[in-house]
Amino acid sequence: MKRLLLVAQMLLLSASLWAQQTQGVTVGQVPTIGISRSVSLHFISPEKISYVDLSSAAMIGDLPEKNILRVKVVPDSISSLISTGDAGLVTVVGESFIAQYKLVFLKSSDSGQISTQVNILPSHMSPLDISGISLTHSDFRSNAFRLLNERYKKPISMQSMFGISISVNRIMSLGDFVMLDIGFINDTNLKFDVDEIRFKIEDRKINRSTNVQSVEISPVFQLYPFESFKKSYRNIYVLKKATFPGDKIFNIELSEKQISGRKLNVALRYSDILEADTF
Template sequence: MIFFLSLLLPGFNLIAQQDAGTYRAQLPEITMDSTSSLHIISPEPIRYVDISSHAVAGDLPEENVLRLKWVPDSTANHPLVGDNLGIITLIGQTFIAQYQLLSATATPSDKLAASYDILPQHIRPLHLPVEISTPELRSHSLNLLARRNPPIRKAKQYGISVELNHVYTLGDVILLDITYHNSTNLGFDIDELRFKIEDKKITKATNVQSVEIRPIWQLYPTGSFKRSYRNIYVLKKATFPASKILNVELSEKQISGRTVTLKIRYRDILEADSF
């Protein structure tokens, strides 16, 4: 028994000696000065930022861009230790990244980076309750745009035709590939695009039941189009009875105010392909 325990004890000591910490000396360094902003670019939307020093201010001009500005006046009340500006922590949808910020007191300005990309070797994965990351959605959406199949559903009103090209499921979301064509000489300025679950047959206007579903993501921003407009819309997976239908309603800004509605049956979603 003593011999057996002596074999196990070195293993226990090894486990006890394992260090789960990430130390400041191990962090990659970013150098900045007080004359210009520094932009840190993330591969996915930034969900959380912590800046440990009052000498640096930050904001998010875009969801995946962090803008930093060194505020030298703040050092009067919060003196710096050497050229250390503190630690910055960024959390994306699937990762955490940390950097040591340094002040460029002796570095020529032309040697300083104006922007900094978060590299794969600088991140650690996080097991957050995020079903699908934005880069994954973008990759699958671009994959859909490369495909050419006969449309599943069609509709046409006021010279504007709409086609449902594909329906795909990915995890707990649905991807809708929709194309609009304008056969008129009047450009279409999009006011809004609405997704609503409604009754197939409407007998009385007072009995209409409508539930609106908002896309959680789309490939391209909403704008205007002269001839055609194609986009990928991502919805949270939803179920509705056969007596209901998913209406996709595209409306135009006034004064013209044209509207075209595409009706998607629940069967179209049930028969959707998956990635």
């Protein structure tokens, strides 16, 4: 009896393991899209596309925009596609999802079933769980606009020099990220052509007898391109959270292109970041 019970338990365990191994998406479960020799097929993603796979050499694709995948039939493959009708699978990976589609080659006479545009819908998506990535580009953008629309009393830190002012208006905590609302004012009649804006953790006091340690942090997102400003400008930058001791400062450095080469620095204390508001 015990032997029969043990065999039954082993069979149940084997069935459970088999079910776990076979879990997933089959070709028959993915949406089917009709494609033709004379029509380009465009997949429109709600997020930036980070990866694409075309399983068939009969298809080629490119990314004319960050969120648009264009797929075409390779002319030399048309004869084989006509005989089989199988144009392979398209896999599209965004920042937070993966979606797959089965392509079927159709004759031009089947125009009612040939697609020219496919919107990647939530029902087509399987979520991705990528360690270290908790927010998408769309999340950063929507929260950046929200921050721009909120009022603030006075800047947290500000520095003026050469007729140029740079101010940190607000600091917001967003998950594992920090959002900086930074303003720029030009009181001169000369346009400020931006060379670069850099974010660094540096020594608070520089001792000439020791090496200066500086750690640069690159933004993971900025709302607007930053090339120049005539009078006033405001932008949102998102950085990965970082900790630093009290003898360090978080320095924001704005530099101008040569020949003038004006340079400004505005510093934040660690307490300024610790006291950041939360969305």
